[in-house]
Amino acid sequence: MEQLQWGRRYVAVEPSHFRIEYAINPFMDVADQPDPALALAQWQAMVGAIEGLGGTVDVLTQRPDAPDMVYAMNLGLGLVRQDGSRHVVMSHMRYAERRMETLSAQPWFAGTGATTSYVGRDGVGAHLEAGDAFAFRGDLVVGHGPRTEELALKHLATELGVRVRGLRITHPGMYHLDLAFCPLDDRRALVCPSALDDASAAALLELVPEPLVLTEEEALTTFCANSVVVGRTVVMPACPDRVRAQLEEWGFEVVLVDVSEFHKGGGSIRCLTNPVDIALGRDLAVVPGGEVLLPA
Numbered sequence: 001m002e003q004l005q006w007g008r009r010y011v012a013v014e015p016s017h018f019r020i021e022y023a024i025n026p027f028m029d030v031a032d033q034p035d036p037a038l039a040l041a042q043w044q045a046m047v048g049a050i051e052g053l054g055g056t057v058d059v060l061t062q063r064p065d066a067p068d069m070v071y072a073m074n075l076g077l078g079l080v081r082q083d084g085s086r087h088v089v090m091s092h093m094r095y096a097e098r099r100m101e102t103l104s105a106q107p108w109f110a111g112t113g114a115t116t117s118y119v120g121r122d123g124v125g126a127h128l129e130a131g132d133a134f135a136f137r138g139d140l141v142v143g144h145g146p147r148t149e150e151l152a153l154k155h156l157a158t159e160l161g162v163r164v165r166g167l168r169i170t171h172p173g174m175y176h177l178d179l180a181f182c183p184l185d186d187r188r189a190l191v192c193p194s195a196l197d198d199a200s201a202a203a204l205l206e207l208v209p210e211p212l213v214l215t216e217e218e219a220l221t222t223f224c225a226n227s228v229v230v231g232r233t234v235v236m237p238a239c240p241d242r243v244r245a246q247l248e249e250w251g252f253e254v255v256l257v258d259v260s261e262f263h264k265g266g267g268s269i270r271c272l273t274n275p276v277d278i279a280l281g282r283d284l285a286v287v288p289g290g291e292v293l294l295p296a
Contacts, residue, residue, distance in 0.1 A: 001250075002186040006135060007229050009056045009277040011078070012047060015039050015070040016062045020264060024068075024095045026173050027266035039261040043070070046235070046257045046269060053230040053255075057273070060108050066101045070262070071271040073178060074098070075105040077130040078114070078276030079160065082286070086113060086276070089156065092120035094127045094147045119155035126152040131176035131271060135278045136183045137207065138163070138285035139293075143177030143196075145169040150294075157290030160280065165207065166294045167200040173220050178270045180214075182225045184234065188212065188250060190227070190243070192219040199295035212246050223268035228275070237268040 018039055020030050047057045062069045069075075076088040088109045093099045099122065106116050120126045132143040133156070140162050144150045146169055157164040167177065171194055174180040180195035187209040193201035194216035205211055219225050222238040229235075233253045237260070244254050259268055280286060 001188070003231050004183060004185055004229055006278045006283050007275050008054065009058075009275065010050060010228070010273040011058050011060065011072050011075065011276055012043075012273050013060045013062045013070045013072045015043050017064045017067055018062070018070045018262075018265070019067045021067045022097050024097060025175055025266040027263065029264070032264055034261040034264050042257070042259045042261055043272065046259055046272060049235050049255055049257050050228065050230060050273070053233050053235070055230050058112070060105065063100060063104050066098070066104070068098050068265060069101045069104075071131075071265065071267045072274045073131045073267075073271045074129045074176070075101060075274055076109065076116070077128075077133050077156075078109075078274060078278065079284070080277060080279040082281040085115070087115045087117070088276070089128065089130075089159070090116055090118050090121070091129050092118060092125060092127050093129060096123065099123070117159060119152045119159075126155055128152040128156070129176060130274065131178040132169075134177065134181060134183055135283040136189065137186060138283070140164045140284055141167065141177070141181070141204075141207070143167050143169045143181070146172065146175035153292045154290075157287075157292050159290070160284070161286055161288055161290055162280070162284045163287045163291045163293065165203070166292060167204055168197045168295075169195055170197045171195045171216075176271070179223070179226050180219055182227050182229070182270065184212075184229055184250070184252065190214055190225045192216065192225055194219070203295040212243060214243070218243065223263060226268035226270040228269055228273055235269055237263070
């Protein structure tokens with residue numbers, strides 16, 4: 001099995017202003033606020049775990065008016081072109097409460113030397129949230145429905161020159177694909193079919209040669225699919241015994257990091273970290289003109 005070649009360089013947002021100010025997913029409750037000091041300690045432990053495995057974490061400053069900005073996965077889809085230059089397709093958030101995040105993220109990415117683009121912005125055009133997009137087996141696998149619109153898939157395919165496999169998300173609690181899908185290596189992934197309609201669930205299980213299938217309960221109560229992989233190590237918020245046994249049998253090491261304060265906002269380790277080292281031509285096959293594949 002070949003390790004994932006991406007997942008070694010991340011962008012994260014320090015939780016200086018993290019709070020539950022509104023409810024845009026089933027986990028959020030304005031009456032259940034995170035503890036700021038504990039949240040910061042948990043975030044620092046997560047960053048330390050990734051860096052301890054040889055990963056790099058670049059940190060943005062959180063806007064005071066953007067309490068969800070800490071979920072950095074959704075700032076944009078970062079890629080490395082074949083010539084080594086970097087590009088970020090900025091997210092166009094479904095909810096207006098989060099759209100100001102890109103006003104800070106775009107100039108930050110540009111300041112690091114990356115070019116940036118949009119599929120929509122300021123409430124006009126297709127919605128795209130990068131927590132719905134993953135590189136796997138040469139394709140860009142993109143969930144759509146609750147947050148990302150199907151129209152965004154065509155934009156991504158044509159702009160980037162890649163094959164996009166669309167999956168329709170129907171579960172309100174797994175509103176981003178990163179709550180139900182976690183690539184592990186070139187053949188394996190954590191998969192929760194309950195997040196998707198029947199055709200999309202079948203398509204994803206067909207795409208993954210060796211899926212570790214999660215139950216709805218496992219995905220929703222542990223956030224175990226919302227993990228990151230650095231080489232052969234899976235950094236997870238929690239891991240059911242059954243899942244750990246299979247991961248270890250496959251040769252993965254499991255590192256647990258408690259980020260439970262962030263579960264109050266509906267996200268975990270993957271939501272808090274954005275991999276920006278996915279490479280065109282290596283992790284994503286180059287498809288001139290692009291192509292979108294949807295389940296029959």
